[in-house]
Amino acid sequence: MADLLTTAQMRATEAAAIASGTVTGLELMERAGAAVVAAIAAEWPDTAPTRAAVLCGPGNNGGDGFVVARLLQAAGWAVAVFAYAAPERMPADAEVMRARWRALGPVAAFAEFDPAAFDLVIDALFGIGMTRPMPPTPQAEALRARPPRLVAIDLPSGLDADTGSRIEPALSASLTVSFHTAKPGHYLAEGPEACGRLVLADIGLSSSPEIPLPEAAPRAARPLRLIEAPTMPLAKSARAHKYQHGHALILAGGAGKGGAARLASRAALRVGAGLVTLACPQAALAENAARLDAVMVLALADGYSLRGVLGDARLNALLLGPGLGLARARELVPVALASKRPTVLDADALTAFADEPQALFEFLHPATVLTPHPGEFARLFPDIAAKLAAREISKVDATRAAAARAGCTVLLKGADTVIAEASGVASLNAAAYGRAAPWLATAGAGDVLAGLIVGLLARGGAPMQAAETAAFLHVECARAFGPGLIAEDLPEALPGVLCSMAC
Structure with missing residues (x-):
């Protein structure tokens, strides 16, 4: 799994690389x-150099941005540069790059920028450093209303690097x-949605020394992990029998209410429960x-x-x-x-305890996986959900806080599904960019996900790995x-x- 570095972690990585002398x-x-510049050429290979801001x-x-301006001009683009701030406010390295550009062309004030005059705009305004809104300007509004091709360096201005929240007025790339x-x-x-197509570039930090974490550092201080493949084995032994792949028990509700549990059951069997x-x-x-x-x-x-059945x-x-019914769930x-x-x-196993979440938390144990959607999450963790809604914390921090309180693994659903265990280790399954799957917004899809998780638990997966693999x-x-x-599909x-992964 790939690490996703927060602003602080990225800055620490760069500082460590520079301090090491590499x-x-x-x-x-x-x-x-x-x-x-290479990404621009790859994205629009048939575009002849014209006007770039x-x-x-x-x-x-x-x-x-000043480096991009210099290289685009060398590639034949007609480049104009607009500075958002006075030069004395720039860090030393950025000021050096500004001076190198100034040897080739002028720097105009941001107020002089007219988006309609350009075919390509490079957003090198804030990147990962944005923490407060930009003052509204006619230039930003023009970019939002009728954007040319806009290329963002690191992130579109107005997008929070740690939470994914837009800080208006925000740009889209x-x-x-x-x-x-x-x-x-x-x-x-x-x-x-704000980033358009995302390209990652290696700028030589991969070979730099890793930043050591203190032994006492909480595991929550470690980077969020992006799930890119199953995190537990899925192949079966050729000599194993069905009971060696586990036996999942799925509890269903009354007559006419069994569809959700049937979906989950079929998913559990398909994913390999014996x-x-x-x-x-x-x-x-x-x-x-x-x-x-x-x-x-x-x-x-x-x-x-x-109790009798569980004697087996x-x-x-x-x-x-899924479909259990609130009264049956409470029992x-x-x-x-x-x-x-x-x-x-x-x-229903979550909603049944919405009026008294602490009563549920007292029963939970580390081998439990909670799989709330945002509404269920808000009922179980109202204070954490309120902070998330107010954009005081990220979805990652919210899920970590919930897992710590519950003492077990929590999977908070969405196109950006976050999974965290009580220790603070967290991962993200993102249905975004090339993995976008909007068709999952359909009745019963969550029941199938729960069935996949229990099937993988039956096969011996640890709670975190079963949840990650099921989400993937x-x-x-x-x-x-x-x-x-x-959902039936x-x-x-x-x-x-599974065959595409192993056959």
Whole structure:
């Protein structure tokens, strides 16, 4: 998995590289500028050099912009540079780059910039350093209303590098070129929409010394990880039998309410659980049996009955929530959690405790995975959700805080699904850019995700890895099927996805 560095972590990485003597700040700027020009040529290979404006801010991002201006002019572009701030406010390295450009051409004031006069605009205003809104200007409004091709260096101005929130007035790019690693804001919240196409460039920091973390540093201080592949093994041993791949128990609700649990059951079986049993009230048994073949069905009346069923030690992973019903969830969840088996709680199993979240937290154990959507998250963690809504914290920080409070793994759903364990280790499954899967916004998709997680838990996956792998496969199945997807299609797309990884 790739690391996504926050603003502070990226600055520390650059400072450590410079301090080690492996690179200078000026060399990093030259490489960054060259990478931007190369990305422009690759993005629009048939575009002849014409008129380009470079907007340079008061920091090192502006220094990168001056390099881009110089290199674009050398490539035949007619370049005009507009400075957002007075030169005395620039860092030393950026001022050197400004002076190098000044030997070739003038620097005009930002107020003189007219977007309509240019075919290409380079946004080198703030990059990862933006923390407060830009004052509204006619130039920014013109860029927002009728943008030319806009290339952002690091991030479009107005996008928070750590949260993905837009700080209005914010710009949107056709192409964003960032360096060393992507930043959380490229993938979180509004980041993908604002960035256009994202290109990452190696500017020589990969070979620099890693920044050591103090032994006592919390694991939350480590970078957010971007999920790019399954994080647990998916292949099966040729000599294993079904019970060696686990037996998942999925608890369902009453008659007419079993669709969600059936979706989850099929997903659990498709992802490789050796056996899956759906347990429902007697009145719903015939309905579920008529719709399921490889998934076994079991009549289960109440919590007392569940205690008896859990006497079978081969039932090694549990799912409660999809279509379960609130009253049934309140009765069964404590019994299931008391068994200390790996357990996924979704949907009704979360909503049932909305009035008293602490009562749920007292039952939870480290092998539990909570899978709330934003509404369920707000009901369980109202204070954390309020800070997230107010943009005081990022979705990553919110999920980490929730996992620490719950003492287990939390998966907060969305196109930017964040997964965190109680220690603070966090990862991101982003359905963005080339992995965008808007078809997942369909009824039942979350039930399939919960089924994938419990199936992977049954196979022996650790909670964090099962959640990460399930989230990754969930998106890949949607991408494999494409438009027109309904939830029933997701488990059926899974064999092809798994085969593409192993066949």
